[in-house]
Amino acid sequence: MNEKGNISINTENILPIIKKWLYSDKDIFLREVVSNAIDAITKHKKVASLGESAKPERYRVDVKVNKKDKTITVSDNGIGMTFEEVKQYINQIAFSGAIDFFEKYKDKTDAQDQIIGHFGLGFYSVFMVSDFVEIQTRSFVESEKPVYWKSDGASGYEMSEGSRQTHGTDVILHINSDKENKDLVNVWKMREILEKYCRFLPVEIYLSEDGEKKDDKQEEKPVNNTSPLWLKDAKECTDEQYKEFYREVFHDFKEPLFWIHLKMDYPVNLRGILYFPKLTNEYNTLEGKIQLYCNQVYVADNIKEVIPEFLLLLKGVIDCPDLPLNVSRSFLQNDGYSGKIAGHISKKVSDKLKQLYKDDAEQYSKYWDDINIFVKYGCLKEEKFYDKVKDCIIYKDIYGKYHTLDQYKKAVEDKKQKDKIYYVTDMQKQAQYINMFKEHELNAVILDNILDSHFISFIESKNQGTSFMGIDSGIKDVLGEDSKTEGFDDVKKFFEDLLKEKNVAVEIQSLKASDVSAVITANEYENRMKSMQTMYGMDLPSTNTLVLNIQNPVVKKLAAIEDEQKKKDVAIYVYQLAMLAAGKLEKEDMTDFLRRNNEMLNKTAD
Ligand code: ADP
Numbered sequence: 037m038n039e040k041g042n043i044s045i046n047t048e049n050i051l052p053i054i055k056k057w058l059y060s061d062k063d064i065f066l067r068e069v070v071s072n073a074i075d076a077i078t079k080h081k082k083v084a085s086l087g088e089s090a091k092p093e094r095y096r097v098d099v100k101v102n103k104k105d106k107t108i109t110v111s112d113n114g115i116g117m118t119f120e121e122v123k124q125y126i127n128q129i130a131f132s133g134a135i136d137f138f139e140k141y142k143d144k145t146d147a148q149d150q151i152i153g154h155f156g157l158g159f160y161s162v163f164m165v166s167d168f169v170e171i172q173t174r175s176f177v178e179s180e181k182p183v184y185w186k187s188d189g190a191s192g193y194e195m196s197e198g199s200r201q202t203h204g205t206d207v208i209l210h211i212n213s214d215k216e217n218k219d220l221v222n223v224w225k226m227r228e229i230l231e232k233y234c235r236f237l238p239v240e241i242y243l244s245e246d247g248e249k250k251d252d253k254q255e256e257k258p259v260n261n262t263s264p265l266w267l268k269d270a271k272e273c274t275d276e277q278y279k280e281f282y283r284e285v286f287h288d289f290k291e292p293l294f295w296i297h298l299k300m301d302y303p304v305n306l307r308g309i310l311y312f313p314k315l316t317n318e319y320n321t322l323e324g325k326i327q328l329y330c331n332q333v334y335v336a337d338n339i340k341e342v343i344p345e346f347l348l349l350l351k352g353v354i355d356c357p358d359l360p361l362n363v364s365r366s367f368l369q370n371d372g373y374s375g376k377i378a379g380h381i382s383k384k385v386s387d388k389l390k391q392l393y394k395d396d397a398e399q400y401s402k403y404w405d406d407i408n409i410f411v412k413y414g415c416l417k418e419e420k421f422y423d424k425v426k427d428c429i430i431y432k433d434i435y436g437k438y439h440t441l442d443q444y445k446k447a448v449e450d451k452k453q454k455d456k457i458y459y460v461t462d463m464q465k466q467a468q469y470i471n472m473f474k475e476h477e478l479n480a481v482i483l484d485n486i487l488d489s490h491f492i493s494f495i496e497s498k499n500q501g502t503s504f505m506g507i508d509s510g511i512k513d514v515l516g517e518d519s520k521t522e523g524f525d526d527v528k529k530f531f532e533d534l535l536k537e538k539n540v541a542v543e544i545q546s547l548k549a550s551d552v553s554a555v556i557t558a559n560e561y562e563n564r565m566k567s568m569q570t571m572y573g574m575d576l577p578s579t580n581t582l583v584l585n586i587q588n589p590v591v592k593k594l595a596a597i598e599d600e601q602k603k604k605d606v607a608i609y610v611y612q613l614a615m616l617a618a619g620k621l622e623k624e625d626m627t628d629f630l631r632r633n634n635e636m637l638n639k640t641a642d
């Protein structure tokens with residue numbers, strides 16, 4: 037039964053291209069071989085259940101590393117293959133699969149198309165890392181002889197009678213000597229890849245090194261967990277199990293806030309667990325990770341075609357067994373597959389949020405600092421999501437209390453805040469304004485994350501009569517005490533002339549805080565433009581207004597200063613202090629400010 041043959045299609049040109057293409061993700065070869073082994077076992081389970089073959093004591097996949105021979109062997113005790121099957125499935129299907137794959141995608145070099153790197157190559161992917169590959173296989177059909185197969189993936193194959201004694205298959209990869217494969221023939225490297233792609237496969241996988249002395253007393257431990265938590269019924273899972281699973285999968289030792297166990301049978305089959313993570317600090321707010329599995333085989337993280345984008349801020353696992361293996365982006369988009377999943381998940385998420393808010397609003401507000409960016413992102417991305425969760429969007433005020441929009445409006449109704457909702461974008465930089473608001477027993481909400489400027493406009497568009505204003509834009513409206521400002525016209529004019537080139541307007545007000553000589557107020561419209569511009573990396577100058585406080589002794593004295601230079605020095609100082617307090621003192625103004633201070637310090641030290 038010896039046979040030599042050419043692989044039916046011309047593979048010489050294909051291999052190098054595929055190799056190069058999948059270069060960054062060539063580790064998938066192991067996933068492909070191991071999942072074929074699992075498939076073969078699943079098939080054997082089936083024939084065994086039909087009584088056509090005896091069930092082995094235990095189904096298992098073995099990955100063996102041989103450093104001396106530079107081989108990696110993957111063995112299974114599955115269905116095995118006959119001579120004809122090897123010809124058909126390996127020589128024709130596996131190889132033509134690679135050609136199809138290549139034909140389909142050869143023009144798409146877009147990095148975003150990397151999803152295809154995750155499917156479709158199958159068995160052929162072994163040639164990305166091997167000089168040649170051998171197969172020893174034996175079919176469960178007892179009358180069939182074992183088969184040996186060998187190929188370098190390019191020049192052809194040879195087949196003869198094999199040596200395997202029991203049903204199943206060994207795939208022996210002779211790893212090539214490419215520099216980047218140097219570490220491949222290593223138990224730790226194999227473990228790393230298996231943990232990434234095969235961690236939750238349904239058959240036990242054992243990893244060992246050839247020639248390693250087996251310690252009989254030590255129990256063999258599989259590298260994978262064959263029954264991941266998402267497959268269990270939510271009712272059977274404890275909080276501790278959810279947390280444990282979270283640690284195991286994400287290596288995040290901060291406990292998740294809460295989670296949602298997903299289960300859908302129709303129209304799409306889906307299982308999964310979504311976690312709301314605790315943010316590490318206020319800056320890394322966008323660091324989610326959703327692992328996508330297909331029948332417990334890891335596919336990839338954060339695949340936008342399958343998982344609605346706004347969920348990518350969460351952490352979780354989603355298993356979609358129906359995901360077609362030869363998946364392509366256009367399929368996913370046209371099929372509405374993603375839409376169906378998105379709809380289901382977004383409903384589950386909004387239900388959970390509503391339930392949490394209803395059950396315990398106080399506990400919910402404790403979560404808010406961590407989850408608000410997610411909720412807002414969801415609202416901005418999906419109107420439907422907003423409609424569902426709008427009653428559980430809350431706002432934290434400068435006193436640390438949480439309100440819904442309506443509650444907040446009621447609370448400030450009788451205050452002198454008119455119809456505006458004042459907001460803080462930076463607790464530190466705007467501390468001066470916040471203090472002034474507090475002195476006047478006024479309130480403002482904190483909206484300080486990167487999505488908030490968009491979110492504010494969104495909420496305004498959704499709620500007629502609601503308008504937000506930055507705390508630094510509103511200070512004079514709110515605090516102005518209509519007292520007489522006459523007698524200060526000259527001072528105002530003096531400042532105007534002095535600051536003409538700096539694009540700063542000047543106003544006179546009477547503020548309660550008499551120790552403050554002046555405050556900078558910003559233009560709300562410009563502020564919003566600016567936060568957008570910063571997002572797009574632009575930086576345009578803004579107009580500020582300097583509000584002079586006539587209750588302040590320095591401002592009072594200014595009018596009386598006769599020495600022109602002295603008057604100028606004091607006025608500049610007043611301006612710079614106000615800019616400093618607003619967090620806006622920059623560049624040459626900052627340099628000038630420091631110089632003046634050093635001069636003064638020098639005088640003080642005399
Ligand atoms: P796919 O798994 O998508 O069918 P592959 O290229 O991975 O494509 O494999 C081609 C075929 O080779 C499989 O469908 C299967 O029939 C056969 N095969 C591969 N590995 C094994 C194995 N370990 N045991 C039995 N059959 C196998």
Ligand code: MG
Nearest residue numbers: 068072158159
């Ligand atoms: Mg396969």
